[in-house]
């Protein structure tokens with residue numbers, strides 16, 4: 001069973017979307033349940049994922065463009081997570097027994113103050129803020145997801161990157177026993193991703209620890225994953241165990257597998273097609289008519305400056 005805790009003290013539907021909706025104290029409690037429910041799993045054989053799926057009622061949450069968030073069910077049943085499966089509908093059941101606790105995240109490399117954080121610390125110490133972001137997969141589908149978490153910048157400032165640090169490298173956990181997809185020789189495990197320092201420090205960039213007011217479901221990258229909303233979904237690496245500051249541009253899993261299809265930058269760009277399909281439009285999960293894809297996924301005001309001097313058809 002998933003480590004997700006079952007009842008949230010304040011239902012997110014009872015308050016306005018932009019409000020901070022889970023207090024520090026509640027999140028500390030949640031962190032406690034995280035550890036507790038893993039131990040309980042073995043004693044609750046009759047329990048199914050269906051029984052513990054939270055129900056959300058009330059008015060839809062909207063992003064800043066007025067687009068409604070996808071349902072909890074949609075967001076947690078259609079997932080890219082190759083460590084479990086390449087089939088988006090198969091990930092959820094395969095991830096059910098993944099152990100997201102105990103967990104540590106090592107922040108290291110070109111920093112004055114390297115640190116290994118326990119997950120309870122990360123869940124509890126930062127402001128837990130809801131951000132309703134569009135996620136645009138490179139496969140031309142999209143969702144709107146109400147994330148909770150904190151800015152990557154807030155964590156990086158704490159470890160004090162040196163002036164040599166130019167990039168941030170992220171690494172997913174490597175557990176082939178629990179993640180059968182990691183047995184596939186076609187991918188260079190563990191999954192890795194990278195950002196340029198200024199991208200990492202942008203206020204949009206989150207380390208997400210939950211969604212819809214619940215702790216992060218396993219299939220969405222428990223217990224902590226990156227969210228970079230102006231880039232294709234594959235940049236938003238799941239189940240992070242290591243963050244490394246470096247002066248070298250990091251290798252990324254998808255860029256290593258198919259460099260002509262998946263670049264390092266991966267900014268959402270309707271004018272630069274994937275070699276095998278158009279990026280001009282997308283299928284929003286739950287909608288019948290395709291939508292036009294927006295430059296930088298609609299976040300150009302916040303991020304276009306980062307790429308002012310670059311030819312984005314070359315640096316895709």
Ligand SMILES: Nc1nc2c(c(=O)[nH]1)N[C@H]1C(S)=C(S)[C@@H](COP(=O)(O)O)O[C@H]1N2
Nearest residue numbers: 079080081082137172191233234236237238
């Ligand atoms: N470790 C890891 N992170 C990953 C992936 C993956 O296969 N493994 N898939 C990526 C892709 S392609 C997408 S679109 C998003 C999907 O996130 P979601 O399942 O939470 O919607 O996760 C990204 N992060």
Ligand SMILES: [Mo]
Nearest residue numbers: 137138233234
């Ligand atoms: Mo994706």
